[in-house]
Amino acid sequence: MNQTIKKADNYFLKTYNRYPIVLESGEGVYLVDDAGKKYLDFAAGIGVFALGYQNKKYNEALKTQIDQLIHTSNLFYNKPSAEAAEKFIQVSGMEKVFFTNSGTEAIEGALKIARKFYFNKTGSPAGEIIAMDHSFHGRSMGALAVTGQPKYQEAFGPMMPNIKFAQFNNLASVKEQINEKTCAILMETVQGEGGLYPTTAEFLSGVKKLCEEYDLLLMLDEIQCGMGRVGEMFAYQAYGVIPDVVTSAKALGCGIPVGAFAARGKAAAVLEPGDHGTTYGFNPLAGAAVEVVLDIYEQTALLNHVKVVSSYLEAKLDELVRDYPGVKERRGMGLMQALELDRPVADVIAKAQELGLIIITAGPNVLRFLPPLVIEKKQIDEMIGILKVCLD
């Protein structure tokens, strides 16, 4: 047996069922394993590596920063993080941002804004947050409490109180959960792990209206669907709706662990000195990563590229729905796409790996496609060719 797999399985807590592949290097949209086998990557490290592997400009910026200064703590200032913050604010339409080490921590920050927003208004800390069924927001106790999938929560109760769940894309069900204690509504603009469901325009604008009517914070989790994944920097920009709070991570650092929660208007002034903190969070290395990522997006007009190739990917996936009776439906937005099959997809994924293609799931019957954003049409064709063999 492969020694790396053996060691990892011996020593890691068994929280993952990993695929039996040891990845060693990457080039563009391809990964290479320790036996030299090449894989076309349609997962991008779960939507992280947007720029592809070995982007020269990205790598150089990180190397330069490593040789200069990696960490300072947030008791001091550093230039890369200030530059990156300015750029993030410009592209998100938010006013203030706090950078974290992960998506989960970004959610924690958003939850703290919501609770304190209610506290400032009423003098009580017990504000209720409405989250959605089938959502995914992370694995820490706060993020888990707003994740609408009982299978993740079951063994770890009791959950943080004063969380209500509504049905995604069902405005009446959200309205039903609102009472005088409600302070915020949290949802993914496009649900990822929960099966890949984009919000409908009516639902998102309806939720926004409810938030305005009842003085609630609209908090959008863009950890997976943000950072250009759907052809706009953030998915809410495709709907013309601006939230009060947004969370980001995954492609934000393109491999350097970094997340963010950002706020505008009444939500931007809620947290004050002493209310939140992080030791690692947004050290100069993470700052340099976000800065260069946003620079590359702009200089390469990456959002335009995503718009073009994603409509091509949609068309190709729609052909599979048309031609294969076992492929029931395509869902998704931009380069965040899914195919639902009439059976579990584990065999398809294993066969794809054998043929040199990496795809992942979003539920037992759902194939999820999250390629690097730099993917080209010819590589989409290559993926479709392999997928057809797997489906056959």
Ligand SMILES: *Cc1c(COP(=O)(O)O)cnc(C)c1O
């Ligand atoms: C991945 C993800 C998270 C959690 O982010 P981590 O970086 O794994 O902590 C939260 N929300 C959504 C929508 C995600 O896709």
